[in-house]
Amino acid sequence: MTRELHLSVALGSAGPRSAAHWTGLVQLAELGALDFVTLDDSLDPADGDGRLDAVAVLAYAAARTSRIGLIPTVTTTHTEPFHTSSALATLDFVSEGRAGWLVDVSTTGEAARAVGRRDPAPAPELWAEAADAAEVAARLWDSWEDDAEIRDAGTGRFIDRDKLHYIDFEGPRFSVRGPSIVPRPPQGRPPIAVVLDAQGRDGRWELAARHAEIVLLDAAGPAAAREARTELLKRAGRNDLRVLIRVTESPDRLPELLADWHAEAGTDGFHLVTTDPTEELPAVIHDVVPALRARGLFRATHSGRTLRDHLGLIRPDSRYAVRTETAL
Amino acid sequence: MSASTPAGRRQIHLAAHFPGVNSTTVWRDPGSRSQIDFSSFQHLARTAERGRFDFFFLAEGLRLRERKGRIHDLDVVGRPESLTVLNALAAVTEHLGLAATVNATFNEPYELARRFATLDHLSGGRAAWNIVTSSDAFTGENFRRGGYLDRADRYTRAAEFVEVARALWDSWPSGGTPRTVRHSGPQFDITARATLPHSPQVHPVLIQAGDSDEGREFAARTADIVFSRHGTPEAGRTFHADVKGRLARYGRTPDQLKILPAATVVLGDSEADAQERAAHIRRQQVSPQTAIATLENVWGRDLTGYDPDGPLPDVEPVPDGELAQGWAHMADRFGIAARWRSLAEEKHLSIRELAVELTARQSFIGTPASVAAAMDEHVQTDAADGFILVPHLTPGGLDEFVDRVVPLLQERGVLRTEYQGRTLRDHLGLPAPRQEESA
Numbered sequence: 001m002t003r004e005l006h007l008s009v010a011l012g013s014a015g016p017r018s019a020a021h022w023t024g025l026v027q028l029a030e031l032g033a034l035d036f037v038t039l040d041d042s043l044d045p046a047d048g049d050g051r052l053d054a055v056a057v058l059a060y061a062a063a064r065t066s067r068i069g070l071i072p073t074v075t076t077t078h079t080e081p082f083h084t085s086s087a088l089a090t091l092d093f094v095s096e097g098r099a100g101w102l103v104d105v106s107t108t109g110e111a112a113r114a115v116g117r118r119d120p121a122p123a124p125e126l127w128a129e130a131a132d133a134a135e136v137a138a139r140l141w142d143s144w145e146d147d148a149e150i151r152d153a154g155t156g157r158f159i160d161r162d163k164l165h166y167i168d169f170e171g172p173r174f175s176v177r178g179p180s181i182v183p184r185p186p187q188g189r190p191p192i193a194v195v196l197d198a199q200g201r202d203g204r205w206e207l208a209a210r211h212a213e214i215v216l217l218d219a220a221g222p223a224a225a226r227e228a229r230t231e232l233l234k235r236a237g238r239n240d241l242r243v244l245i246r247v248t249e250s251p252d253r254l255p256e257l258l259a260d261w262h263a264e265a266g267t268d269g270f271h272l273v274t275t276d277p278t279e280e281l282p283a284v285i286h287d288v289v290p291a292l293r294a295r296g297l298f299r300a301t302h303s304g305r306t307l308r309d310h311l312g313l314i315r316p317d318s319r320y321a322v323r324t325e326t327a328l
Numbered sequence: 329m330s331a332s333t334p335a336g337r338r339q340i341h342l343a344a345h346f347p348g349v350n351s352t353t354v355w356r357d358p359g360s361r362s363q364i365d366f367s368s369f370q371h372l373a374r375t376a377e378r379g380r381f382d383f384f385f386l387a388e389g390l391r392l393r394e395r396k397g398r399i400h401d402l403d404v405v406g407r408p409e410s411l412t413v414l415n416a417l418a419a420v421t422e423h424l425g426l427a428a429t430v431n432a433t434f435n436e437p438y439e440l441a442r443r444f445a446t447l448d449h450l451s452g453g454r455a456a457w458n459i460v461t462s463s464d465a466f467t468g469e470n471f472r473r474g475g476y477l478d479r480a481d482r483y484t485r486a487a488e489f490v491e492v493a494r495a496l497w498d499s500w501p502s503g504g505t506p507r508t509v510r511h512s513g514p515q516f517d518i519t520a521r522a523t524l525p526h527s528p529q530v531h532p533v534l535i536q537a538g539d540s541d542e543g544r545e546f547a548a549r550t551a552d553i554v555f556s557r558h559g560t561p562e563a564g565r566t567f568h569a570d571v572k573g574r575l576a577r578y579g580r581t582p583d584q585l586k587i588l589p590a591a592t593v594v595l596g597d598s599e600a601d602a603q604e605r606a607a608h609i610r611r612q613q614v615s616p617q618t619a620i621a622t623l624e625n626v627w628g629r630d631l632t633g634y635d636p637d638g639p640l641p642d643v644e645p646v647p648d649g650e651l652a653q654g655w656a657h658m659a660d661r662f663g664i665a666a667r668w669r670s671l672a673e674e675k676h677l678s679i680r681e682l683a684v685e686l687t688a689r690q691s692f693i694g695t696p697a698s699v700a701a702a703m704d705e706h707v708q709t710d711a712a713d714g715f716i717l718v719p720h721l722t723p724g725g726l727d728e729f730v731d732r733v734v735p736l737l738q739e740r741g742v743l744r745t746e747y748q749g750r751t752l753r754d755h756l757g758l759p760a761p762r763q764e765e766s767a
């Protein structure tokens with residue numbers, strides 16, 4: 001029996017085309033029942049036409065779609081972890097459980113000078129900081145237990161404050177007290193994604209092993225992909241990790257290639273990286289997806305509602321709720 | 329659109345406030361729904377757009393408030409992040425302006441200028457920014473920059489923040505090439521090329537909500553809208569005259585700054601009916617526990633032993649009592665306590681009755697016709713340019729106003745029946761953004 005394949009697409013970064021343009025692409029991806037789209041972003045000054053904020057574009061698209069997962073890149077180098085966690089929790093609310101977070105860092109001097117808060121730093125240091133940001137976000141998402149809002153008329157209490165928790169994170173670059181301003185999002189925690197190269201073993205691997213539920217893997221071939229995936233799962237010590245191979249092939253060769261890789265590499269699926277989504281996405285949805293369906297490899301419709309549903313990832317309990325129970 | 333119709337009546341500008349963390353939303357009412365779900369935001373925004381309001385408004389607070397070292401649990405609490413909600417609302421509304429309150433202390437201009445430019449692009453020119461200026465270390469514990477900014481410096485940072493943001497918004501003309509912005513000042517030292525060309529409004533509409541002398545001066549120099557607390561006709565006229573009087577110094581005319589006080593409305597089929605509903609709502613808003621908490625904020629000490637239905641505490645406030653964190657700073661605690669005490673004695677009020685009297689007075693109570701007339705009167709007599717309406721129920725709290733009062737305002741010729749322009753600046757009748765300060 002073949003395992004079901006997860007399929008997603010990278011839309012690149014959002015040039016300042018109309019909102020309708022970006023929404024149209026996301027709707028098309030939804031039509032193909034893809035698991036999710038990613039939208040790149042950074043605080044680097046943009047080349048060409050410019051670049052819209054990815055969370056904003058996907059929040060707009062969220063209101064006009066109902067199933068597709070929405071994963072914006074948000075960098076951690078020049079941003080506030082508290083704001084990032086709030087924005088992503090909110091994307092999860094406005095999409096009713098379809099948000100994820102593609103974590104990235106900014107190593108450029110240009111971005112550092114644009115924000116003006118700190119000098120550029122070496123990548124390993126920035127990835128260690130990104131891991132701290134991911135940790136903070138996860139704790140903040142957990143900081144309201146699911147049933148914290150009680151509306152108890154008798155005592156006049158809107159919330160049960162025993163179900164709200166300080167996170168008290170202290171790191172070398174920042175500290176955050178918490179709790180969140182935003183209640184726990186629909187998915188509990190929007191899944192964290194990271195791009196990895198099968199070759200390197202850098203700070204991203206640490207972050208992925210500890211925090212990611214989605215890994216977008218660059219690999220030279222099926223054997224390298226299989227090996228990297230095995231190592232990653234071992235390092236992570238958990239199996240709630242979906243490894244999707246990043247694919248930049250032209251659409252006409254894709255069905256064959258994906259079927260072969262899926263069989264050989266033992267991956268969970270593929271993340272199609274488009275160079276021109278306006279050109280390539282229609283071919284993916286109208287040609288590639290039906291071809292994969294014909295081979296019994298891909299679903300006809302979304303069976304669940306949330307991004308976690310699509311990926312077969314369980315909704316985690318709040319870590320603080322667990323702790324309270326064991327303390328009793 | 330100009331401020332006056334041919335008949336000479338000034339137009340009323342209306343905004344809808346979705347109350348976030350607050351003590352006046354009646355959450356016990358069966359009509360009260362989620363404070364968080366997108367459907368709630370969509371309902372209020374679409375209601376406001378149906379009523380031809382200028383904009384939808386979201387406040388901000390960046391740390392949960394505390395009393396006696398514990399999270400305050402009596403208020404409505406928990407809210408989504410404003411800009412993300414507004415981008416989603418941009419997809420389900422067409423004309424309504426979208427205003428986010430965002431703190432200038434715990435953000436950086438490059439990132440925030442970009443986020444507002446994005447909202448302005450995605451919404452087709454409907455973005456507004458309410459610039460607030462918290463400097464407290466309590467809030468700072470959630471952020472990299474901490475709370476080291478001195479209170480006296482808050483408008484200095486805000487002014488420099490806006491200057492940098494404006495330079496960035498101006499630096500990439502549509503169809504042109506981006507210029508590099510270089511800024512070196514006490515708060516910010518940046519060299520940047522904007523990530524986006526001009527958005528439809530170029531600058532989002534700017535709102536200011538502070539009340540001190542520095543705050544008013546900042547508004548006169550910088551803002552397009554002042555969100556004010558001065559809702560009564562007398563206080564409104566004094567505030568209006570003061571702030572508008574400051575505009576000439578900056579080469580601006582009174583029409584270029586709209587003063588919009590927060591306002592609440594209770595309607596009834598008769599005046600008596602409306603008064604009865606208003607009193608009922610006030611009691612719902614101030615539970616016995618909330619009444620005690622209201623006094624504790626001023627007294628700075630634990631008053632839980634006192635009977636909410638009994639007289640005011642027989643003890644004096646504590647100087648510098650750090651009982652509550654995250655509330656607006658109270659400058660003159662002893663003065664406030666003395667005023668409250670004499671008010672309670674004069675009117676024979678219990679603790680709860682006093683709290684009801686103080687904290688939850690509605691601005692407009694009456695029949696739809698009398699409320700429409702009173703609002704119109706306010707605006708025609710320079711007590712305000714319009715109102716930011718704060719419903720006591722979310723999200724349905726403005727339904728009745730839009731169904732029953734809006735048509736009457738339209739009949740009076742003081743509220744548009746259709747949107748004339750596309751952008752928020754169009755709705756407000758504001759000129760193109762001023763760029764002279766950001767060169």
Ligand SMILES: Cc1cc2nc3c(=O)[nH]c(=O)nc-3n(C[C@H](O)[C@H](O)[C@H](O)COP(=O)(O)O)c2cc1C
Pocket residue numbers: 386387388389429431459460461462537538539540541542543544555556557590
């Ligand atoms: C009507 C009104 C609404 C305000 N809303 C907010 C808000 O949503 N978030 C916030 O942090 N501060 C808010 N503030 C606080 C102001 O931004 C400012 O920090 C405070 O009023 C102190 O400045 P001042 O001394 O000039 O009044 C508000 C103030 C007023 C008058």
